[in-house]
Amino acid sequence: MSKSYEFVPEPPLVQGNHTFGSITALIGDIPERETPKGWYIAFGVANLLLLLLVALLSYLVWEGLGVWGLNNPAGWGWAIINFVWWVGIGHAGTLISAILFLFRQHWRTAINRFAEAMTIFAVMCAGLFPAFHVGRIWVIYWVFPVPNQMGMWPNFSSPLLWDVFAVSTYFTVSLLFWYVGLIPDLATLRDRVKSKTSRFFYGMFALGWTGSNRHWLNYEKAYMILAGLATPLVLSVHTIVSFDMSVSNVPGWHSTIFPPYFVAGAIYSGFAMVVSLMIISRKIYGLEDIMTVDIMEKMNIIMMVTGNMVAFSYLMEGFMSWYSGYIYERGIFWLYVVGPYAWGFWILMFCNVINPQFMWFKKVRRSVTLTFLVATFANIGMWYERFMIIVASLATDFMPSSWAYYSPTWVDYLTYVGTFGLFFTFFLLFLRFLPMVAISEVKAGLPQADPHYYEEDDQLEGSNGAGSIVIQPNESV
Amino acid sequence: METKENKQLHGILAEFQNPATLLHAAEAVNNAGYNKFDTFSPFPIHGIEKAMGLKKSKLGWIVLGFGLVGLIGAVWLMVWVMSSAMPLSISGKPLIDPPIYVPIAFELTVLLSSFGAVFGMLFLNGLPKPYNPLFNSENFNKASDDGFFLYIESEDALFSEYKTTELLKDAEAVNLEKIYD
Numbered sequence: 001m002s003k004s005y006e007f008v009p010e011p012p013l014v015q016g017n018h019t020f021g022s023i024t025a026l027i028g029d030i031p032e033r034e035t036p037k038g039w040y041i042a043f044g045v046a047n048l049l050l051l052l053l054v055a056l057l058s059y060l061v062w063e064g065l066g067v068w069g070l071n072n073p074a075g076w077g078w079a080i081i082n083f084v085w086w087v088g089i090g091h092a093g094t095l096i097s098a099i100l101f102l103f104r105q106h107w108r109t110a111i112n113r114f115a116e117a118m119t120i121f122a123v124m125c126a127g128l129f130p131a132f133h134v135g136r137i138w139v140i141y142w143v144f145p146v147p148n149q150m151g152m153w154p155n156f157s158s159p160l161l162w163d164v165f166a167v168s169t170y171f172t173v174s175l176l177f178w179y180v181g182l183i184p185d186l187a188t189l190r191d192r193v194k195s196k197t198s199r200f201f202y203g204m205f206a207l208g209w210t211g212s213n214r215h216w217l218n219y220e221k222a223y224m225i226l227a228g229l230a231t232p233l234v235l236s237v238h239t240i241v242s243f244d245m246s247v248s249n250v251p252g253w254h255s256t257i258f259p260p261y262f263v264a265g266a267i268y269s270g271f272a273m274v275v276s277l278m279i280i281s282r283k284i285y286g287l288e289d290i291m292t293v294d295i296m297e298k299m300n301i302i303m304m305v306t307g308n309m310v311a312f313s314y315l316m317e318g319f320m321s322w323y324s325g326y327i328y329e330r331g332i333f334w335l336y337v338v339g340p341y342a343w344g345f346w347i348l349m350f351c352n353v354i355n356p357q358f359m360w361f362k363k364v365r366r367s368v369t370l371t372f373l374v375a376t377f378a379n380i381g382m383w384y385e386r387f388m389i390i391v392a393s394l395a396t397d398f399m400p401s402s403w404a405y406y407s408p409t410w411v412d413y414l415t416y417v418g419t420f421g422l423f424f425t426f427f428l429l430f431l432r433f434l435p436m437v438a439i440s441e442v443k444a445g446l447p448q449a450d451p452h453y454y455e456e457d458d459q460l461e462g463s464n465g466a467g468s469i470v471i472q473p474n475e476s477v
Numbered sequence: 478m479e480t481k482e483n484k485q486l487h488g489i490l491a492e493f494q495n496p497a498t499l500l501h502a503a504e505a506v507n508n509a510g511y512n513k514f515d516t517f518s519p520f521p522i523h524g525i526e527k528a529m530g531l532k533k534s535k536l537g538w539i540v541l542g543f544g545l546v547g548l549i550g551a552v553w554l555m556v557w558v559m560s561s562a563m564p565l566s567i568s569g570k571p572l573i574d575p576p577i578y579v580p581i582a583f584e585l586t587v588l589l590s591s592f593g594a595v596f597g598m599l600f601l602n603g604l605p606k607p608y609n610p611l612f613n614s615e616n617f618n619k620a621s622d623d624g625f626f627l628y629i630e631s632e633d634a635l636f637s638e639y640k641t642t643e644l645l646k647d648a649e650a651v652n653l654e655k656i657y658d
């Protein structure tokens with residue numbers, strides 16, 4: 001074999017000739033610097049929305065579930081839609097931190113920290129809905145196998161119970177994963193901040209981390225194992241969420257395509273959310289050197305791929321309903337397209353089938369404004385997807401005589417808006433007090449982090465600190 | 478620094494220019510036969526565990542143990558509840574039915590394994606450890622920023638103030654500091 005190979009040279013992950021010290025300063029000084037005015041305004045708005053959420057949930061508990069727009073047959077409405085939507089958004093964080101880690105995609109280091117934070121806060125928002133949906137929130141602990149004097153245990157054959165375990169495990173593991181990643185960076189902040197109080201708190205949560213390589217050895221192993229555990233976990237969570245529907249026998253729900261279709265949709269909307277948050281925070285905090293346009297383009301490609309998987313699933317749904325020969329399946333699909341919720345179906349088609357196709361164009365993928373626009377439509381589209389699945393399937397079920405049109409009430413609207421308050425309150429606190437980029441991981445990805453970088457023979461052209469290295473294997477193998 | 482006199486020498490801290498010199502120094506110190514030494518860097522350095530002569534992490538075994546507890550515990554709980562504690566026939570589903578146990582058994586295995594990974598890692602590293610004599614060194618703050626350090630404890634059998642210092646100097650240490658405790 002006398003072929004010569006040349007790998008496509010990747011642009012450097014971090015731009016702007018950074019050293020280890022300047023990376024620390026770039027990220028680690030954010031909590032020390034004066035907080036931008038915009039932060040206070042955003043935090044104020046988020047707090048008001050959070051207050052709104054608390055008020056509406058209190059009203060719900062006081063009055064009962066009747067304040068939501070649920071009816072018979074549509075016993076599930078916005079609450080479950082919002083639950084699935086928020087959980088789905090969370091999935092991108094785990095995908096970035098775990099799956100991309102296992103695939104050695106080093107560009108993830110720029111965004112993994114705040115994508116993971118997003119996961120945690122999104123799952124918190126999601127968890128609220130089913131918890132309040134049970135109607136009697138004060139006995140929510142009945143969903144857990146807690147020994148009690150009534151001798152009562154949960155029904156383990158119910159997918160809804162599987163969901164309780166899936167979502168609570170997901171939340172716990174995401175939190176642990178996030179915290180493990182934070183430990184070295186908290187130590188960086190501990191060694192950097194000037195005020196005694198901050199030093200104490202960062203120090204307490206850094207657990208006395210020194211950067212010992214004896215520790216790094218166990219740490220890297222733990223990180224790898226957590227990534228290996230989180231990868232099947234994230235796939236299982238949305239699979240089990242889809243079981244909430246697909247295990248029942250409602251036409252439009254009872255379908256084996258649901259698990260992969262839900263997971264793809266979750267990643268599509270999750271990446272859309274991460275990219276939107278990234279576009280805003282890189283601008284405000286001046287992190288353009290780390291969260292580069294190249295990384296945005298890579299995320300856009302993932303959005304395009306998963307968006308097309310979702311689009312393919314719609315096609316298959318239509319095909320399978322025809323191919324099944326089952327009149328209720330055919331009927332429900334036809335009702336999606338021309339029935340009472342057809343407007344939702346066509347919004348969905350635009351946002352999830354046509355919208356990701358714009359990402360085929362490099363100009364769009366690399367344009368911040370257009371990316372933001374496409375990502376926003378993706379998030380809207382994925383909300384409508386859950387709306388169509390849940391509401392449209394239930395409201396027009398087996399018997400036309402029992403059909404009813406579902407419409408949400410003002411409580412539904414405002415509760416959904418309120419969850420953004422919960423999400424952004426936590427997210428803004430995170431941006432303010434914690435390192436929003438994984439400092440140690442970004443450093444480990446710099447070319448100078450590799451001991452071989454300092455061997456003179458290996459210093460190829462262009463590797464002057466942040467340049468790219470083109471690997472050229474010998475001509476004859 | 479007035480407290481130096483009533484404190485004991487705990488070890489010598491050497492600073493190095495970059496990951497490569499630290500790696501070579503670790504190799505030299507390990508080859509010289511030292512056991513109680515450690516290297517510090519703001520990120521894990523590839524290949525340093527070999528240079529330091531470290532064994533593979535035992536964490537995997539801890540995680541396996543936790544994972545098995547999760548798996549067996551979950552299956553036991555579900556079988557016990559469904560068959561004897563509260564047998565409920567719902568929509569004619571069989572009470573003992575392996576497929577319905579899969580999701581929860583999986584989730585609890587992952588949950589317990591993650592606990593094993595995180596708390597096992599902290600246990601193996603001896604964390605949390607709020608006090609460390611190294612924190613007395615002002616310069617050591619750089620270990621979490623851009624500093625590369627090697628520390629030899631005075632408790633090491635081979636430790637002698639003069640010889641150890643010479644060894645570190647030969648290994649291109651840029652800064653040497655005595656740590657008292």
